[in-house]
Amino acid sequence: MLTYNELIELRNKLTRGEIGLELAKVQYWNDSKEGQRSWNTKDWKERRSKFIKEKCEICSSREILTIQHFSHPRKYSDYLREITREYTKDYIDTNAEINKSEFINYLLRKYDYLPVPLCPNCKGKNPSERVRKIPKYRCADCKHEFDKAIYKSVDELISIFFENDEAYEVRDKCFVSKDKWRNEHNLSSVKYWQQRERVKNKDSETIEKEAFLLHLNDCIKYLSFEDSITACKKCAYHFDIKKMELCPKCKQHYKGLQYLTCIECLPEEQRKAALESIQFGKEWHDIHKRLGID
Ligand SMILES: [Zn+2]
Ligand SMILES: [Zn+2]
Ligand SMILES: [Zn+2]
Incomplete structure (x- = not known):
């Protein structure tokens, strides 16, 4: 040291x-x-x-x-995390557009795709899986029953994402990072982490x-x-521990950091009100305790 x-x-x-x-x-x-x-x-x-x-x-x-x-x-x-975040923000502000094939490479290298099952009838994301009944799925939106859900391919999702990065189809966190953290990301976050990695490579020093x-x-x-x-x-x-300091007026009692003086040193009216509200709080607490909802 x-x-x-x-x-x-x-x-x-x-x-x-x-x-x-x-x-x-x-x-x-x-x-x-x-x-x-x-x-x-x-x-x-x-x-x-x-x-x-x-x-x-x-x-x-x-x-x-x-x-x-x-x-x-x-x-x-x-500090490292905070400054990397700031640099990434600056980078994104000036480099909003990203290269599609580089993005795909990054995505496939870093993430596993866990597709969201879709209803073949209405393309909704709400088919519920049934354990005992056949057919296996029932769509909560259109009530259609079916055995095989359909899935969007990564290519389809990426095409939609490049058209509109907030589209309904691409909001799901269906990409799981291949590292030990197994973070679930949607395409927007994948894009963020790709840009962050660039910044880290470029400006690490x-x-x-x-x-x-x-x-x-x-x-x-x-x-x-x-x-x-x-x-x-x-x-x-x-x-x-208590975020309290000695009252500057009486130098005897402690007061919360946000108050000017301790309760004892407040003007008479305010002191009464403060003591009453503490008493009220105590009684309220006792009632809760007795009712077992403390
Ligand atoms: Zn449906
Ligand atoms: Zn002291
Ligand atoms: Zn005081």
Whole structure:
């Protein structure tokens, strides 16, 4: 795990192009995995002990002090996904038309076709399969009964899709990805993933570098304690778990982050109303509990 200063140096070198992305990644991940906690390192402990104040900056307690971070680094993989999505969107905006034979190649290479059974009479998509009765199918739309459903070929679907990509016939998610995820897609999503793959092949270096720099920046910010305060365990708990902070008026009770003060500190009328609605909520909850619909 790199120290705070080493991280800053790595970021600057990468930004200035003095080090390649691959090498930077190796240096960064070296012997640590993504998600490994930075606070196990000596560097972190030293910097933390310098930063931490003598008392809670919220309630002034001196008991069990921790550092409360208001933001956490986002994962590299999250940034990667987000930036790939943005690049894909830009690409699609300027390359709406796609080549038909390339699309077919991509489709056949990546997907299995699970055709939707159609009624031979009305071409509807609602024939229900019957286990015991013969004929096997009955169309829910036209009530026609039949043994053999008909299917659209991939070629037919693609022709329709290139005429109108929102046509009724091509909306079904009947293409299943051949990878382990077995995702079910319709032709529009297949097209999206093909374009996304193009973008990834074309701009992978730029995208990865952008994502990696954003992730590095997050880590540096986190390690800098820029967005953090010293808080006692109680205040940290209220903030993290209950989304509450100490009321600035009385500095005694906790309040929801969205409110200006705690209930006790509200003007008389509002305080009554708030307490009544809490009481009402409790009673309501009790009634539900008694009726067993809690
Ligand atoms: Zn506190
Ligand atoms: Zn029918
Ligand atoms: Zn208060």
